[in-house]
Amino acid sequence: MDELTLLRSTRDLTREPSREALMRGRAALISQIDGELPVALFAEVGEQTAFTPLKTRRRRRTVAWAGFSVLGAASVVVALVATNVLGVAGWNGGAEPAAASALRSAAAAAIQVSDPVVGPGQYLFVRTDGVYAGVGTLEEDADRIRAEGGDVQPSDEVAILASTRGELYVPADRSDAWVWITCTSQPSQTFGPRSERYAQEYADAMNAYDLDVIRRFPGGITPGGGSFGGYAEGTTTSIDYDALPREPRPLLDKIYELNGNSGQSRDGQALEWIISTLQWGIVPAEFRAALYKAAAEIPGVEITDDQATLDGSTGIAIGRLETASNTRQEFIIDPETGQYIGERRVTLDGYAGIPPGTVTGWTAVTTSVVASAPADAASCDG
Incomplete structure (x- = not known):
C-alpha cells in the first residue's frame, strides 16, 4: 500500500x-x-x-x-x-491500552519461549477442537417452504452448535507428506424443541456418510498448488512467513493489502486474518510475536475477558466488536508463554433461536511432538 x-x-x-x-x-x-x-x-x-x-x-x-x-x-x-x-496509515492509537500492553507482553514471551523441537522422523502434531453454528430448516417445514416459492423466512431458520475436530501432522522435513485428518461433526448444543429436532436430523445426515477422512499433501502443497495452512494470500495460501514484514505497522498494512475489500470492515477482517493464520498452529514464535504486535495496532481491539477458559486452557481473551453483524470475535492467548490457545465468536443479537450473548463458535489449538503420523482416521473414534 x-x-x-x-x-x-x-x-x-x-x-x-x-x-x-x-x-x-x-x-x-x-x-x-x-x-x-x-x-x-x-x-x-x-x-x-x-x-x-x-x-x-x-x-x-x-x-x-x-x-x-x-x-x-x-x-x-x-x-x-x-x-x-x-496517524499515517489509519486511526492513531490502535487497540485499547490494556489490550495493546497484553499483546506486546505476549509477543515478548513468545520469543523467549522456544517452539517445540521436531527431530528427524518426528511430526509436529496440531489438534484443533471446537464447535460452530449450524443453521438450517426442519424437514417438517420443507413442503410449506416449497409451496411459498422456496423463500426461507427468518422464522423458519433453526440453529444448533456442532462439534468439529481436526488433526494435522507436519513432518520435520516439510518436503515430506503432511497428514490431515477431519472427523465427523456431531451436534453439541441445542436451543429448544425445534433445535433438538434439527439436531437429530443433522446427526442422521452426518452418520449416513463416513466423514472421518485422512488426506496427505506432499510437501504441504494442496492439489490447487497452495500451501496447506499458513496465511491467506489472495485466493491461495502460503507458509512463506519470511515474505511478510516483522514491524507492526508495515505488517498490518500488508494484511490490509492482502485482504483488499473483503470482510465486513477493514479492521475486523485484519483481525480475522490474524486469527485464521494463528489457528493453524504452525506459525513460528517470532512471527506469532509479530502478529500479536500487529493486532495491537488495530482500532477497537480490547481485552474482553482476563480469565477466559477454552477447552480446559485459561488465558486472556482479546477481541473486537464487528458492528456490521454485532458479533464479537476474540482470540485467547497465554500471557506468560505467548502461546495461542484458540478463538471464539459471540453473537450480541442472537439469531435462529440462539440467544443473545451466546458463544456461537470456538476453536482450541494444542500442539505437541509425536513420533509418527497415523495411516488412517481411526483416531476420530477416540
Missing part, C-alpha cells in the same frame, strides 16, 4: 476514530491556534446510531469545517489532525 493510498484512506468516514483519539487531536489543534482565529474549527454536528440486527449501519461522525483564509493555519490543521487523530 503506497503513501497516496494511505492518504486517501483518511477520507473514509466509515472508519470512525475513537473518542479519545478525536479529543487528543482536537485538544492539540485548539492549543496551537487558540487566540489566532475568530471561529471554532471543529463543530460536532451529529451522530447516526440507528441499526437493525445483522445489517447494522456503521456509525458515522460528521465534522463541520469553518473556512478561513490563513494558509499557514490550514497547514497546521492538516498536520495536527493527521498526526493526532489519523
